[in-house]
Amino acid sequence: MKFNIALLAGDGIGPEVINEAVKVSDAIAKKFNHEITWTPALTGACAIDAVGVPYPDETHDICMKADAVLFGAIGHPKYDNDPSAPVRPEQGLLLMRKKLGLFANVRPTFTFPSLIDNSPLKRERIEGTDLVFLRELTGGIYFGEKGRKDDGETAFDNCVYTRAEVQRLAKKGFELAMTRSKKLCCVDKANVLETSRLWRETVQAMEKDYPEVTVSYEFVDAVAMRLVQWPNSYDVLITENLFGDILTDEASVISGSMGLMPSASVGVHTSLYEPIHGSYPQATGLNIANPLATILSAAMMFEDAFGLKDEAEAIRAVVNKSLEQGIVTEDLATKGSKAYKTSEVGDWLVENL
Ligand SMILES: NC(=O)c1ccc[n+]([C@@H]2O[C@H](COP(=O)([O-])OP(=O)(O)OC[C@H]3O[C@@H](n4cnc5c(N)ncnc54)[C@H](O)[C@@H]3O)[C@@H](O)[C@H]2O)c1
Ligand SMILES: CC(C)[C@H](C(=O)O)[C@@H](O)C(=O)O
Ligand SMILES: [Mg+2]
Structure with a gap:
């Protein structure tokens, strides 16, 4: 099958976690003989910086034409600390939800057997x-x-x-x-x-x-x-x-971590898959954020948007395996154990798919 996915990385750790979700999705597509075309688009603070608005019309057109949207996170401290800012990144997210008709946000909460003691x-x-x-x-x-x-x-x-x-x-x-x-x-x-x-x-x-x-x-x-x-x-x-x-x-x-929880926003015109966390500004550029919430959101996309259950299960299985083997970012690393980088976790998942 062929898919066109709108890719909205956003701000802060958004591009870092999205990068890993793209790597894993591409690897899954290769394994199961699918072809993904990613169409990147701006939203959030990066869109305000580039074109003055947080959800440009061009981004909306890209989302409307796509088979699904994969979204990272938006938000920047320069707006969080300035309550009087007339234009804010979060307005982009709200406008996007409204214009795409995403009225139902599905947010599963589950435990991973190997992480029970991280909670x-x-x-x-x-x-x-x-x-x-x-x-x-x-x-x-x-x-x-x-x-x-x-x-x-x-x-x-x-x-x-x-x-x-x-x-x-x-x-x-x-x-x-x-x-x-x-x-x-x-x-x-x-x-x-x-x-x-x-x-x-x-x-x-x-x-x-x-x-x-x-x-x-x-x-x-x-x-x-x-x-x-x-x-x-x-x-x-x-x-x-x-x-x-x-x-x-x-x-x-x-x-056990905010960096684990995926979500799907579904509704009238299309569906959008996003981690529940935000742009975690303190971690921006450090390659330490947990990419699993976004990768598990991509799994929800394969299953719900494309009807590909085996592909979704393959992602979930390799994620479980990585957790069992302690290939985790610092939010999940326990005392004395190694904390892997965001990109190392993605690499490991691709190699072990
Ligand atoms: N959907 C979204 O895009 C979204 C959601 C929430 C917050 N925001 C925005 O993000 C910015 C920061 O907000 P915040 O600090 O309240 O929430 P946040 O979710 O960005 O971070 C809260 C805490 O959760 C943990 N965390 C979050 N993501 C993680 C990850 N991938 N790996 C490991 N730990 C992770 C960190 O401990 C972090 O300090 C704000 O500008 C806010 O408006 C955006
Ligand atoms: C950033 C903000 C607008 C957003 C919300 O409140 O919906 C976020 O917290 C979320 O959970 O996606
Ligand atoms: Mg929230």
Whole structure:
């Protein structure tokens, strides 16, 4: 098969981790007789530097024409430390999600048997964790009206959801639950927020269409606690944009490193595969970032966007092997063991595929 993949490396460690994902994807393509054409495009701070906007029209055209998008990370400290900057890299990511219609962000959380002791959480709590967040990605407080009033003394961000937005995300949640253990948790704050009450009411009304699925409704603050206390009690969790952003960073602690967690953003026009982490500016250019979250995102791309399960499994298998053999970057290296460079991990995976 032939694929055209839009390649958005972004900022900070983005280009470094993307480089390794490209190496591994090319090696897989060679092994299974596929042909990949990578079309690079700018987004984030690098796009602002080059053309003044974080998600240029040219990048959007490239994404729309591609079979899938592989994305690294965006963000730069010069914007993080300047709250008044009128143009920000993150706006590029949000615009991209909105314009590409990527309304469902699939964020799996799982443990690797060889890394159980890398987690700060106790082995008996996290062993066997295998859950999936479906985070709504193009609505909520991220996209509601925002601004300042009273000469800048008051700021507001509106959180808005329509029933249709909740339904399309929840439908994916129910469908995913049907392919797994038929357990769905709707995470909200319905004791306080009107948008959450709309979520709860909408999901409750959908229950009759999926009689085999057991649905629980839990408040986000309690889920934040139970997630690290008994992560095994969850399977599929659906939630709104901001809650999903926060809970998935928290959940990455279960696996042992933020550098391990992949994601898929799916929706209307195309699908985009991205690690859940950011541009990790402190590591930029040091060749120390963990590339596995991006490589595992590429595996999700092979499976979900191209329907190539064997290729995805081959990537996951070699990643598991590398972890078992201690071929890990410094975030996972334990006391006294060697920390491999980002590019060395990629090289090892290619050689051992
Ligand atoms: N999707 C995205 O592009 C995305 C996501 C989150 C943050 N950001 C942006 O990234 C910048 C930095 O944000 P932040 O520091 O809050 O989040 P971050 O995810 O970049 O880093 C947080 C911490 O996670 C760890 N980490 C992240 N990626 C890692 C990797 N590949 N290997 C090993 N360890 C890793 C590091 O300990 C790091 O200090 C900001 O500008 C932010 O807006 C972008
Ligand atoms: C950078 C930021 C806009 C983004 C988000 O909040 O969605 C990030 O944290 C993520 O999780 O992809
Ligand atoms: Mg985030």
